[in-house]
Amino acid sequence: MQTPDWVAQGQPHIWLPYAQMKTATPPLPVARSRGSRLELADGRELIDGVASWWTACHGYNHPHIAQAVRAQLDAMPHVMFGGLTHEPALTLARRLAGLLGPGLDRVFYTDSGSVAVEVAMKMAVQFWLNQGERGRSRFLAFRGGYHGDTFGTMAVCDPDEGMHSLFRGMLAEHDIVDLPRSDEAMAQLDAFLETRGPQLAGILVEPLVQGAGGMLLHDPDVLRRLRRLADRHGLLLIFDEIFTGFGRTGTMFAFEQAGVKPDIITLSKALTGGTLPLAATVASNRVFDGFWSDDPAHALMHGPTFMGNALACAAANASLDLFETEPRLDQARAISAALAAGLAPCRELDWVRDVRVLGAIGVVELDGIHDREALKRRLVEAGVWVRPFGNVVYLTPALTIGAEELDILMRAVVGVLRAQRP
Numbered sequence: 001m002q003t004p005d006w007v008a009q010g011q012p013h014i015w016l017p018y019a020q021m022k023t024a025t026p027p028l029p030v031a032r033s034r035g036s037r038l039e040l041a042d043g044r045e046l047i048d049g050v051a052s053w054w055t056a057c058h059g060y061n062h063p064h065i066a067q068a069v070r071a072q073l074d075a076m077p078h079v080m081f082g083g084l085t086h087e088p089a090l091t092l093a094r095r096l097a098g099l100l101g102p103g104l105d106r107v108f109y110t111d112s113g114s115v116a117v118e119v120a121m122k123m124a125v126q127f128w129l130n131q132g133e134r135g136r137s138r139f140l141a142f143r144g145g146y147h148g149d150t151f152g153t154m155a156v157c158d159p160d161e162g163m164h165s166l167f168r169g170m171l172a173e174h175d176i177v178d179l180p181r182s183d184e185a186m187a188q189l190d191a192f193l194e195t196r197g198p199q200l201a202g203i204l205v206e207p208l209v210q211g212a213g214g215m216l217l218h219d220p221d222v223l224r225r226l227r228r229l230a231d232r233h234g235l236l237l238i239f240d241e242i243f244t245g246f247g248r249t250g251t252m253f254a255f256e257q258a259g260v261k262p263d264i265i266t267l268s269k270a271l272t273g274g275t276l277p278l279a280a281t282v283a284s285n286r287v288f289d290g291f292w293s294d295d296p297a298h299a300l301m302h303g304p305t306f307m308g309n310a311l312a313c314a315a316a317n318a319s320l321d322l323f324e325t326e327p328r329l330d331q332a333r334a335i336s337a338a339l340a341a342g343l344a345p346c347r348e349l350d351w352v353r354d355v356r357v358l359g360a361i362g363v364v365e366l367d368g369i370h371d372r373e374a375l376k377r378r379l380v381e382a383g384v385w386v387r388p389f390g391n392v393v394y395l396t397p398a399l400t401i402g403a404e405e406l407d408i409l410m411r412a413v414v415g416v417l418r419a420q421r422p
């Protein structure tokens with residue numbers, strides 16, 4: 001089959017993400033998606049190991065979500081959220097608060113993860129301002145972290161690995177430190193906060209997995225330490241669960257594995273099962289109460305045009321239905337065991353530094369990747385869609401992926417990495 005006309009005609013007008021377009025392999029035109037498979041416009045089929053940046057947790061085209069979105073499209077695609085409200089948004093807010101449990105009570109909708117983090121930061125800063133506490137505008141964030149691509153969030157990413165070092169001079173200043181992986185490290189951080197604390201609004205962390213900053217894992221103890229530090233120094237603790245939320249780490253939310261809750265949580269990526277853009281920043285009643293006053297200036301001044309989009313909320317409600325009616329968390333745990341076994345042979349390769357698995361996330365870290373474009377090409381030739389970045393090759397498949405498809409995916413990764421030093 002031939003490449004269709006729309007590729008040649010549209011390609012000169014598109015600007016692609018994270019790509020040096022002069023040298024990068026052109027993007028693969030996709031005609032259809034289904035389950036864990038992508039059908040390319042030229043008729044080839046790839047097994048998807050990424051689930052579109054781990055959003056498509058139920059696989060592509062799940063009929064239950066498709067049906068819910070179609071029904072919502074007929075009833076009402078979108079109305080402004082300023083002064084109006086609707087059933088899909090309120091039902092979703094109630095359900096998210098129910099899933100997150102007491103202490104994460106109020107849902108603020110946005111349409112992307114970066115903006116959800118921006119809103120969390122704005123909430124934290126204004127929470128203190130509303131109480132007359134000036135000068136708390138900094139955040140404590142962590143090396144290896146990734147929280148988005150906007151100017152506010154770039155400033156809390158890893159300064160070197162966060163893809164944004166170019167802009168360093170024009171970003172707000174925050175304190176980016178190592179995660180406290182030991183009690184000794186915690187004591188040092190404690191001492192640092194003794195002096196820095198009064199300038200901080202909060203602590204921002206991706207719980208259990210630092211995703212786009214390198215697929216780095218940490219122990220739940222780290223989160224318990226951060227909770228203690230936040231309490232001791234009176235700081236708001238923000239968990240960015242945009243990557244980890246909705247079963248990816250084996251529990252619905254990563255914080256469950258640590259047994260501690262943040263004051264604010266951000267959600268997006270798999271929120272709509274990978275169908276429509278939607279994000280949520282969920283705060284505790286304590287944070288919300290900091291805005292509850294007779295003074296209009298104490299209101300949270302934020303409101304995206306497409307806030308609470310009804311189609312996206314309907315998709316998210318349908319996605320949550322599927323977590324209730326289908327065994328997603330069991331599937332995540334089964335994938336975890338399969339990834340651990342299937343990727344283990346990579347450990348024997350000289351150029352592999354580490355193989356690690358958490359939930360439905362499998363990571364092969366290499367010493368380096370000499371030619372990433374060639375590596376991507378070889379993976380496509382092996383029939384899989386896997387997109388290495390930095391020094392890592394990772395798998396974040398749909399939680400519904402079949403055992404056979406997962407096997408093909410892992411064999412392709414192992415085979416391609418074994419064939420030659422990438």
Ligand SMILES: *Cc1c(COP(=O)(O)O)cnc(C)c1O
Nearest residue numbers: 112113114146147148211242243
């Ligand atoms: C993807 C991601 C973001 C940014 O979300 P966008 O929708 O791409 O803006 C923020 N934080 C984490 C942890 C993410 O994985």
